[in-house]
Amino acid sequence: MKKIKYVKDYFKYLKNPISALIFKFGFKKECEIKLKKSNEMVKLREIASLNRLMYLLTIAKSEKHAQLLEYIKELDTNEKIVIINDINYINVHNTDFKEKHPVNYEICIEEFFSDDEWDMLTLNNRDIIDIGANVGDTALHFAKNGANVIAFEPVKHLYELGLENISLNPDLKDKIKFINKAVGGKKGKLNIETVSTDAYINSTDHYEIDVITVQDILNDYAFPADVLKMDCEGCEFEIILNEDLTMFNEIIFEHHSKIAGKDYKPLIEKLKKEGFKINTYPVAASKQDFDDIGIIHAFK
Structure with a gap:
């Protein structure tokens, strides 16, 4: 059934689906x-560019x-820099x-095409405090x-790529402080498996990173408490339920109930008790x- 839907997408989104499919299956060297x-x-x-386009068309x-x-043109021509939303x-x-890092990182910046999160x-x-900054796209x-x-x-590898991305935007870099630490409900250490090919094979490649709290950010970095953004694959539960915000x-924030194995509703209840009004939105890219x-979105 997935293969049938896959082919249907070519007819749904393209004016020349047959030509594109001929290219996809290697019978043409290029295709408009x-x-x-x-x-x-x-x-x-590149067929990979077509595959990327067809996936993104289903959510864009x-x-x-x-x-x-x-x-997609920049990807296909192997430009060293791609531009999304300027x-x-x-x-x-x-x-x-x-x-080296087979995780599909780039979906975070490609969400621009599908969501105005x-x-x-x-x-x-x-x-803005940005927790779960990935490759610097939200910052x-x-x-x-x-x-x-x-x-x-x-x-680390996302942080390092984030530093490179920020350096490519000299007009913005002075407005961003980018830090290689985790944020949670209490201070401590977090053991992170290095996302690399070897790690997928033997799961022995790992390192420790410092965990600080939201209150530490406000105190240690003298940063104002205005907007808190979180996209941290489950840490939102620990932060919201354990800290006064x-x-x-x-x-x-993005709630990741499926990843965390927890119900998001207590997060809303806690924020309402703290005086926030609540709006909710789907994530189309997911x-x-x-x-x-x-x-x-919690606001006053």
Whole structure:
């Protein structure tokens, strides 16, 4: 059934599905891909680029198709830098990053095409704590829109790639402090398996990282309590349920109930008790139900 749906997607999104499928199965060396709902087109040489495009078309907003095709073109021509929403990123498909780190990291920056996850925030002149900063994509987005950001990413290879991405945007880097630490409900150490090919084989490659609290951020870095953003694969439960967050004006986070094996509803109840109003939003890129993953925006 998946294979049937896969082929149907070519007919759903493309003006020339047969030509694209012939290219996909290796019978053409290149193909000009034309989208049904626009006049946009892109000439591709790499089948991997077509595969990437077809996946993203299933989640992308139609008004962002032009930017999506420009991004796919940059991937296909092996540009060293790709541009999404006027922000520069390392093209990991043109490095050895993907070979050493097979996790699909780039979906975090590609969510721009499918979700406007943080657009409910007013960003200009805001002070944002970014927990789970990944490769710096959210920190760069916040800074681009006028915010000052202190961002935390515990996974070393993502943190290092984040530093590179920030360096590619010299007009924004002075607005971002990027830190290789985890944030949780209490101080301690976190043991992290290195995401590498070897780790997948023998699971022996690991390291420890410092864990600090939200209160530590406010105290140790003298950072204002304004906006708290979390996308940290489950740490939101520990932070929200164990810390007093009443000093913040807004809190926005992805809940990862499926990953954490916990119900997100107690998070909403706790935030309501602390004086916050709540809005919720789906995450289109995940293709999952809100009960499994979703955006929760708490505001006063």
